[in-house]
Amino acid sequence: MLxxxxxxxxxxxxxxxxxxxxWLSAKVPPIVGGQAAKITEFPWVVYLTDxxxxxxCGGTIAKANKIVTAAHxxxxxEPEGVQVxxxxxxxxxxxxxxxxxxxxxxxxxxxxxxxxxxIAVLTLDQELQQQPLEVASKxxxxxxxxxxxxxxxxxxATAEGGQASENLQKAEVPLVSDQDCQRAxxxxxxxxxxxAGLPQGGVxxxxxxxxxxxxxxxxxxxxxxxxxxxARPNAPGIYTRxxxxxxxxxxxxxx
Ligand code: ARG
Numbered sequence: 001m002l003x004x005x006x007x008x009x010x011x012x013x014x015x016x017x018x019x020x021x022x023w024l025s026a027k028v029p030p031i032v033g034g035q036a037a038k039i040t041e042f043p044w045v046v047y048l049t050d051x052x053x054x055x056x057c058g059g060t061i062a063k064a065n066k067i068v069t070a071a072h073x074x075x076x077x078e079p080e081g082v083q084v085x086x087x088x089x090x091x092x093x094x095x096x097x098x099x100x101x102x103x104x105x106x107x108x109x110x111x112x113x114x115x116x117x118x119i120a121v122l123t124l125d126q127e128l129q130q131q132p133l134e135v136a137s138k139x140x141x142x143x144x145x146x147x148x149x150x151x152x153x154x155x156x157a158t159a160e161g162g163q164a165s166e167n168l169q170k171a172e173v174p175l176v177s178d179q180d181c182q183r184a185x186x187x188x189x190x191x192x193x194x195x196a197g198l199p200q201g202g203v204x205x206x207x208x209x210x211x212x213x214x215x216x217x218x219x220x221x222x223x224x225x226x227x228x229x230x231a232r233p234n235a236p237g238i239y240t241r242x243x244x245x246x247x248x249x250x251x252x253x254x255x
Contacts, residue, residue: 034158034169034170034171034203035169035170035171036167036168036169036170037089037153037167037168037169037170038089038168039087039088039089039095039096039168042153042168042170043061043087043130043131044060044061044062044130044131044132044133044213045058045059045060045061045153045154045168045212045213046058046059046060046061046067046084046085046086047059047084047085047088047091047154047155047212048069048073048074048082048083048084048085048211049082049083049085050081050082050083051080051081051083053083055085055091055155055164055208056073056208057069057070057073057074057208057209057210057211057212058153058154058155058156058208058209058210058211058212058213058224059073059084059122059211059212060133060212060213060220060223061086061128061130061131061132061133062121062132062133062135062220062249062253063132063253064127064128064129064132065123065124065125065126065127065128066121066122066123066124066132066252066253067084067121067122067124068119068120068121068135068220068223068242068249069119069120069121069122069211069212069223070113070118070119070120070210070211070223070224070225070240071106071107071110071113071117071118071119071120072110072112072113072118072210072225072226073120073210073211074104074106074120074122074211075106075110075120077104078104079100079101079102079103079104079122079123080100080101082101082104082122083098083099083100083101084098084099084100084101084122084124085097085098085099086099086128086130087128087129087130089167089168090166090167090168091155091166091167092166097126097128097129099124099125099126099128100124100125100126101122101123101124101125102123102124102125103122103123104120104121104122104123105120105121105122105123105252105255106120107119107120107245107248113225113226113238114187114226115187115189115192116189116191116192116193116240117192117240117245118192118223118225118226118240119223119240119242119245119248119249120211121249121252121253123255133213133215133218133219133220134218134219134220135219135220135242135246135249135250135253136216136219136220136221136242136243136246137243137246137250138243138244138246138247140219140221140243141243143216143217143219143221143243144175144194144216144221144241144243145175146174146175146176146177146178146180147174147175148174148175148216148217149172149173149174149175149216150172150173150174150175150196150214150215150216150221150222151170151171151172151214151215151216152170152171152172152173152196152205152209152212152213152214152215152222152224152237152239153168153169153170153209153212153213153215154168154169154205154208154209154212154224155167155168155169155208155209156169156205156206156207156208156209156210156212156224157206157207157208157209157230158206159206159230159231160206160229160230160231160232162206164207164208165208171203171204171205172203173196173197173198173203173204173236173237174196174197174198175194175195175196175216176194176195176196176197176236178190180195180236181193181194181195181236181238184228184234184235184236185228185238188238190241191241191244192240192241192244193225193238193239193240193241194214194221194222194238194239194240194241195236195237195238195239196214196222196236196237196239197231197235197236197237198236199233199234200233201231201232201233201234201235202231203231204227204230204231204232204236204237205224205227205230205237206230206231207230209224210223210224210225210226211223211224212224214239220242221239221241221242221243222239222240222241222242223239223240223242224237224239225237225238225239225240226238
């Protein structure tokens with residue numbers, strides 16, 4: 001989930017800054033900028049697989065039988081072709097639950113990740129035992145303040161172009177202002193998206209993390225959507241701005 005390869009020695013010599021994660025100021029940085037996370041600490045994070053068991057995206061339990069993920073993960077897919085793995089930290093274990101998907105709702109405004117509305121809700125064939133995560137609502141605008149710390153989770157690549165992770169990974173990234181994100185991405189839409197990352201890069205979500213949660217103050221504030229490569233300088237990750245879609249999602253949670 002994090003490409004530390006982008007770290008330059010100049011950066012390593014930099015002094016600690018309050019908004020940086022601890023490891024950036026460490027003398028010996030880890031090889032991967034994220035770190036292994038415990039599923040018991042993040043019980044609502046899940047991953048999606050095809051019928052062969054290949055993980056291709058992440059997701060979040062929003063209700064016992066409902067998963068919030070990215071539209072680009074499941075658009076055009078049949079429910080029968082997607083499985084949800086809950087309660088499993090390592091892909092190599094058999095822990096947790098393999099749930100079938102009975103329905104896929106893709107936001108009607110979705111066209112591609114670059115144009116927003118990158119959000120979908122899956123209905124499961126069963127009620128999961130794991131605790132759901134609260135979905136940010138329109139009253140949660142303060143969650144999106146630039147510089148605010150967020151946590152992103154997933155089983156995706158640990159470096160740009162690299163292999164997916166066997167174990168759940170987490171990384172902490174500050175939210176980026178609309179102006180800075182607009183500068184990095186002409187297609188940025190402040191109503192539909194939010195960016196997170198460090199100006200110098202080094203910490204980011206990556207391929208395979210899509211659909212997974214960006215958590216701010218204990219709420220689902222973002223969904224891993226897109227970006228330019230992974231963890232590059234001045235190219236933060238782009239996340240679906242969940243609060244914008246709260247009412248649509250809420251309607252699906254009741255459906
Ligand atoms: N689109 C990617 C996926 O399907 C996620 C890319 C996120 N990129 C980033 N730089 N944060 O897994």
